[in-house]
Amino acid sequence: MARRWYPIEEADDSLFASAPLYHARSVEVPFSPEETxxxxxxDGVSSWTKGMRQLTWTSPRPFGVGTTREIEMNSGLVLxxxxxxxxxxTRKTxxxxEGTSPIFRRLVEDYVVEPSGAGSRFSWRWAAELNRPYSFVGGALDRFFxxxxxxxHIDGLPAHMAARRRDPLS
Known part of the structure; x- marks a missing residue:
């Protein structure tokens, strides 16, 4: 059976300032910016993130502006x-x-990798606006999912990288 896709409205950096749902987080990573x-x-980006089942890059390498990917959550939602x-x-946003559920009206995510005294600093921002009726339970969805x-995703990156260094086949 073919998946049904729901369009998600175009968004850009302005959503970070206006979104009802917003998260920002940074973590020190004891590896070089290049390794981070x-x-x-x-290809294993989703492997350390709870709630994510699989991430598939749908554009060929080398990546750049216009690169696409699909991410499948454990809930079955695919974006x-x-x-x-x-x-x-250094940065990708x-x-x-589109999504397989009409939950999101708009969604953006930003990743920044910078050198630091510990190796590198990974900073992340996520912003979303939900469609109705999901917007009425947005606080609960945010808190529990x-x-x-x-x-x-952010806090698990250093441990994932350390495990990969110990066992490159993991």
Whole structure:
């Protein structure tokens, strides 16, 4: 059976300032910025994130502005995303463009990797606006799903990279 896709409205950086749902988080990563970036654009991006089942890059390498991917959540929700910013090695930002549920009106996510005394600093921002009727329960969805998923994605990166260094086949 074919999936039904629901359009998600175009969004850009302005959503970070106006979204009803917003998260920002940073973590020190004891690896070089190049290694951290490689983990964030690799094929196993979803492997350490609770709530994510699979991430599939749908554009060929090398990636850049216009790159697309699909992400499937454990809930069965699949999002199609398009990158509108790609600064190789340092920053990438996407907007969701379609989903298999009409939950999102607009959604953007931003990743920044910078050198730091510990190796690198990974900073992340996520902003979303939900469609009705989901917007009426947005606080609960945020508290029990969006926020924990974001925390596990950001906070889990250093441990994932350390495990990969110990066992490159993991």
């Amino acid at each position: 970036w490689a983990a964030l654009v690799g 199609r995303e398009r990158f509108y910013r790609w600064e190789e090695g 996407f907007a969701a463009v 969006f926020a924990p998923t974001g925390r596990s």
